[in-house]
Amino acid sequence: MLIDVKNVTFAYYGSAEPVFENLNLQLDTDWKLGLIGRNGYGKTTFLNLLQNKLEYSGKIISPVSFEYFPYVLEEKNTAREIVLSRLPHIEGWQLDCELSLLKASSEIADRPFKTLSSGEQIKVLLAAMFLHENSFILIDEPTNHLDVYGRAAVADYLKNKKGFILVSHDRDFLNRTVDHVLTIEKNNIYVQNGNYDTWEENKIKQDNFEIEKNIQLRKEIKRLKAAARQKAGWSDLKEKSKHGQWIYDRGYVSHKASKMMKRAKSIERNADKAVAEKEKLLKNIETIEDIPMRPLTHHAKHLIEASALSVSYGKKNIFSPVDFSIEAGGVLSLNGKNGAGKSSILKLLMGEKIEFSGTLKKAQDLKISYIPQNFDFLKGQLFDFIEESNIDKTVFLTTLRKLNFPQDNFDKNMETYSSGQKKKVLLTRSICESAHFYIWDEPLNYIDIISRLQIERMILKYGPTVILVEHDKKFNEKVSTDFVELLPNP
Secondary structure (H helix, E strand, O other), X not given: OEEEEEEEEEOOOOOOOOOEEEEEEEEEOOOEEEEEEOOOOOHHHHHHHHOOOOOOEEEEEOOOEEEEXXXXXXXOOEHHHHHHHHOOOOOHHHHHHHHHHOOOOHHHHHOEHHHOOHHHHHHHHHHHHOOOOOEEEEEEOOOOOOOHHHHHHHHHHHHOOOOEEEEOOOXXXXXXXXXXXXXXXXXXXXXXXXXXXXXXXXXXXXXXXXXXXXXXXHHHHHHHHHHHHHHHHHHHHHHHHOOOOOHHHHHHHHHHHHHHHHHHHHHHHXXXXXXXXXXXXXXXXXXXXXXXXXXXXOOOOEEEEEEEEEXXXXXXXXXXXXXXXXXXXXXXXXXXXXXXXHHHXXXXXXXXXXXXXXXXXXXXXXXXXXXXXOOOOOOOXXXXXXXXXXXXXXXXXXXXXXXOOOHHHOOOEHHHOOHHHHHHHHHHHHHHOOOOEXXXXXXXXXXXXXXXXXXXXXXXXXOOOEEEEOOOHHHHHHHOOEEEEOOEOO
């Protein structure tokens, strides 16, 4: 069965340009689709159009209903009671089976939903959604609150399902779950067979082909424009020559100049037409811009040294003691389950009063830049935030724009920003800070794939010293020079 999108055009009220214009797509209801694109390019808008939540022109014809994740549950009942009340056709054992496939205990279904962790809530909601009959599931960024183990469990679960669109910026997660990729670019939206790696390989080839074609087209446009200017110059010279030394030459010369001018104007018009036609063929390639970074150099070889370190709650260590050291230019990735103590180590390094055992040494006069996991404190005007951060405004805004942050949002209150936009503000602040040491707590949550690639390349090029908590496996493998696994204290 096919979901048929026919000539769909949609624009937000007051917007100069439509988000989608004459969009035509056919999606098979058995496909496992990954939906990727920059923050702000219309991924969530597309899902809302499928659900008929927005007014548009054109048609969307679907043989199935659409179910959206995440949805908000305010009830104080247990997860099981909530699910069974919403899906009266299923039985409790069916929910238990789905939870088992998600590597979650059925016990969580019998606890009040609001008492469940973010990861447990995600699993309950996903399990309930796939119990819907004759539904196509729209899954919007399910991994933001999942650790690497939770992501692996959800990936294994989705791998054995079909009939969904998955919005995710986690490349490894997409590779493990989808068999088609739906891509939204600035001027295009298209579907191709395969997972993320297949898409990336094809995109590189296509972009290289289009770049080479653009180079040839620009050369041809330049040649045509030069030819037009040359002909125009010839006619001007001939026109000037009619004021020659001999009077009897002037009529003849003027006649020749007039013919030459007409011919030149005709050539110029034809060249302009040819230029316009060639310019229509130029493609607006989605480029990955370089983001500069200015880390400071410290005289110490080891900026951080930890020995038998563990964070304590009361008298109990929450993870088995670990040893690590961070050299200048190194990137240390802290791994472990949610609640293992990763963020606590980062806060300890930031100087917060956290109980710990073992030893922790920091180099003297260490200038640190920090990205917190939470961004709820971002309020007020962006320009005030920049001033308070003591960062050059031009540098900050230029970097923010390179991360594809909309210029129209500069004058808006930060409370109105999306989660991805707020995260980009915090990322930009840290990138623009000249520091010896960067502490990043889940810096890529809500950040699109292209921006992740930019951050990845920036780290590899400029070599900052970083300790981070990040669940994007591909990113960690690319940038990290060392890994520390936090294991529960026995």
